[in-house]
Amino acid sequence: MPELPDVEGFRKVLDSCARDRPIRRVEVYDAGVLHGVTGDRLRRELEGRRFTEPARHGKWLLAPTDGEDDGDGAAGPTLLLHFGMTGRLVCCASGDERHAYDRVAFTLDAGRQLRFRDQRKLKGLWLADASEVARTLDAQGPDAAAVSRGEFDELLHGRRGILKSALTDQSLIAGIGNLLADEILWRARLHPSRRAGALTDAERARLYRDMRSVLRASVRAECVPPRRSWLTGHRDEADGTCPRCGTPLRHGRTAGRSTVWCPYCQPASPNS
Numbered sequence: 001m002p003e004l005p006d007v008e009g010f011r012k013v014l015d016s017c018a019r020d021r022p023i024r025r026v027e028v029y030d031a032g033v034l035h036g037v038t039g040d041r042l043r044r045e046l047e048g049r050r051f052t053e054p055a056r057h058g059k060w061l062l063a064p065t066d067g068e069d070d071g072d073g074a075a076g077p078t079l080l081l082h083f084g085m086t087g088r089l090v091c092c093a094s095g096d097e098r099h100a101y102d103r104v105a106f107t108l109d110a111g112r113q114l115r116f117r118d119q120r121k122l123k124g125l126w127l128a129d130a131s132e133v134a135r136t137l138d139a140q141g142p143d144a145a146a147v148s149r150g151e152f153d154e155l156l157h158g159r160r161g162i163l164k165s166a167l168t169d170q171s172l173i174a175g176i177g178n179l180l181a182d183e184i185l186w187r188a189r190l191h192p193s194r195r196a197g198a199l200t201d202a203e204r205a206r207l208y209r210d211m212r213s214v215l216r217a218s219v220r221a222e223c224v225p226p227r228r229s230w231l232t233g234h235r236d237e238a239d240g241t242c243p244r245c246g247t248p249l250r251h252g253r254t255a256g257r258s259t260v261w262c263p264y265c266q267p268a269s270p271n272s
Contacts, residue, residue, distance in 0.1 A: 009222030058174025
């Protein structure tokens with residue numbers, strides 16, 4: 001499922017494939033991925049414009065466009081993309097065969113085509129003006145890759161919920177999903193059900209440090225890498241063991257999410 005590192009990879013795809021290139025044609029194969037905009041309006045608003053520098057906040061990708069040649073200097077609308085569980089962006093040649101899960105295609109110059117591909121269609125595309133972009137981002141917490149240590153401490157201090165829920169709450173910290181949360185908590189040796197507000201200063205410092213380390217490595221890989229030295233590399237094994245201590249991994253549900261942890265490295269605190 002796309003999390004912050006994957007979406008950062010999609011930002012790079014958008015930047016290298018489509019930035020500053022005229023949008024020659026917009027084709028909507030499945031309007032089920034459009035939110036608040038029809039296929040006709042999407043075509044009308046975007047054809048003839050250019051995507052400018054894309055940005056990412058948490059799991060959201062922002063693709064702003066330039067203004068029309070009317071002399072007022074105003075920017076065009078922003079395409080907002082959220083990839084849900086199975087979405088992705090792909091840069092293709094315009095003549096490449098259409099994939100079964102291609103939902104929207106943007107044909108550019110030089111024979112390039114940017115495609116939004118998504119099997120389950122849980123999220124999709126929005127077309128937003130500046131105020132709508134601001135409302136969307138205002139509902140998000142600070143980006144997990146950019147949050148400062150002070151902000152992080154303030155967000156967790158005194159919070160009643162459990163750690164796994166806190167890390168995956170996009171209104172608290174944006175960008176962390178299931179895989180990242182489990183990996184970060186395993187690195188920090190913290191049980192997913194520990195109360196976020198009950199952490200000591202030293203535990204919060206360790207959690208922040210390990211969050212930043214996991215995010216840096218994952219952003220470089222453009223995914224949460226299933227390395228053998230990572231929890232992620234063992235979580236899907238039926239008899240997976242902790243890559244740090246060899247203890248059989250536990251599987252369960254925490255706050256409604258599938259969760260994997262090491263019972264030895266991440267013991268439940270009696271005061272959690």
